[in-house]
Amino acid sequence: MILDKPALISRIDLEPLGGIAGDMFAAALFSGFPHLYIEFRKDLSLLGIDGLSASLEDRLSNGLQAKYFNVQQQTTLKPPRTLVAVKEFFHGKPFDDSVADNAIGLFAELARAESAVHGKTVDTVHFHEVSDWDSMIDIIAAAGIIARLNCSVWRVSALPLGGGTVNTAHGDIPVPAPATLELLKNFLWRDDGVNGERVTPTGAAILSYLSASTTDATTPAARLTAVGTGCGSRELNGRANILRMAAFSYHSQAAKPVEDTVTRIAFDVDDMTAEEIAWAVDALRVTDGVLDVTCVAMQGKKNRAVTGVRVISSPDQLHAVAERAFLLTSTIGVRYSSVQRIILRRAEESVGAASVKLVERPAGLVSAKTSSDDVASAGSLVERRQIALECCERALQSHGVNSSEDDQ
Numbered sequence: 001m002i003l004d005k006p007a008l009i010s011r012i013d014l015e016p017l018g019g020i021a022g023d024m025f026a027a028a029l030f031s032g033f034p035h036l037y038i039e040f041r042k043d044l045s046l047l048g049i050d051g052l053s054a055s056l057e058d059r060l061s062n063g064l065q066a067k068y069f070n071v072q073q074q075t076t077l078k079p080p081r082t083l084v085a086v087k088e089f090f091h092g093k094p095f096d097d098s099v100a101d102n103a104i105g106l107f108a109e110l111a112r113a114e115s116a117v118h119g120k121t122v123d124t125v126h127f128h129e130v131s132d133w134d135s136m137i138d139i140i141a142a143a144g145i146i147a148r149l150n151c152s153v154w155r156v157s158a159l160p161l162g163g164g165t166v167n168t169a170h171g172d173i174p175v176p177a178p179a180t181l182e183l184l185k186n187f188l189w190r191d192d193g194v195n196g197e198r199v200t201p202t203g204a205a206i207l208s209y210l211s212a213s214t215t216d217a218t219t220p221a222a223r224l225t226a227v228g229t230g231c232g233s234r235e236l237n238g239r240a241n242i243l244r245m246a247a248f249s250y251h252s253q254a255a256k257p258v259e260d261t262v263t264r265i266a267f268d269v270d271d272m273t274a275e276e277i278a279w280a281v282d283a284l285r286v287t288d289g290v291l292d293v294t295c296v297a298m299q300g301k302k303n304r305a306v307t308g309v310r311v312i313s314s315p316d317q318l319h320a321v322a323e324r325a326f327l328l329t330s331t332i333g334v335r336y337s338s339v340q341r342i343i344l345r346r347a348e349e350s351v352g353a354a355s356v357k358l359v360e361r362p363a364g365l366v367s368a369k370t371s372s373d374d375v376a377s378a379g380s381l382v383e384r385r386q387i388a389l390e391c392c393e394r395a396l397q398s399h400g401v402n403s404s405e406d407d408q
Helices: 021-030 034-046 083-091 096-119 133-149 179-185 201-210 274-285 316-329 379-396
Strands: 011-015 052-061 064-073 152-154 165-166 171-174 225-233 242-249 260-269 290-299 305-313 336-341 346-351 352-363 366-371
Touching: 021 034, 021 052, 021 064, 021 133, 021 201, 021 225, 021 242, 034 133, 052 133, 064 133, 083 096, 096 133, 096 179, 096 201, 133 201, 152 201, 179 201, 242 274, 260 316, 274 305, 274 316, 305 316, 316 336, 336 352, 346 379, 352 379, 366 379
Parallel strands: 011 152, 064 225
Antiparallel strands: 011 242, 052 064, 165 171, 225 242, 260 305, 260 336, 290 305, 346 352, 352 366
């Protein structure tokens, strides 16, 4: 499946006109990538906690259309209050590892900031400003977004300073909150004259965890792939309380082939059965350092049937792979040489139980291929092809590549 569509997401820019909070981040990204909201709903169900729900709503903020991420909590259960408890919580739920790791990483950012503010260790400090399920759901949403977009470059423009005070577990404190300031040292700030808490601790943790850089004028040209707008619950005087997201792809840079060096190992066998060769090749293929194994049928001396085995491996694994070949087959010698190769940038995307390989090709083309083993359990060829096609489309969507009826 090859689509004449934008390449994989290379950069995401955040424009906090109204500010940034966990719910605004989720709303903006879900607005630009609707399929991520579907995946979030699955994550939410994995919590297994009755009384927790979330919806994505259409709202107007100072006359501008935006999405609002609304979390409802009607449960007497208490969320984890320390980093240790957070780790135990996520390790006890059936989340994808990447989602759980991101969620724990986001809470670790908060723990780092809170420990600096309160003079405690990261393992003993309590989460005061993000101690309800609302914040937990925001962080789970952000963790899933970060994992599934797999974007390495995030940027944010100067943050609104806000003003006044906010009520906390420690009484009234000035905004930005101490934990927010601790998380966003070295970020650029601006005073637009509008008071209130404009950047929340959860929003700050997201920016810190993403290592979001400040926008500048030296960014190379890129294609705009997706746009999303999320809003907060407050109304601001004279401006929309929105966070805008813009996703970009660098075609010429992302699809540029990369050259590297591999080792080609070759040997021939003429005294092994077909079953033995099949077993040996399967075992070789999963050996550390092996990139590919192929077999060719040849005619050898005395007109014997010969199987030629060709292995591509990492150069640093040459001797280990050769030793493995001697153990698995009857060969008594191998030949090897260094080979230059040109490869395209690729990414692996998990779609349910299936793995999809995305490859960036010249001229902005993106190809997608579902692992045949992952769809082998389908009953018929037509069913396997349909499942593979659906997996490819979902994987492409997760990187901002939208298929259409005329794609082939």
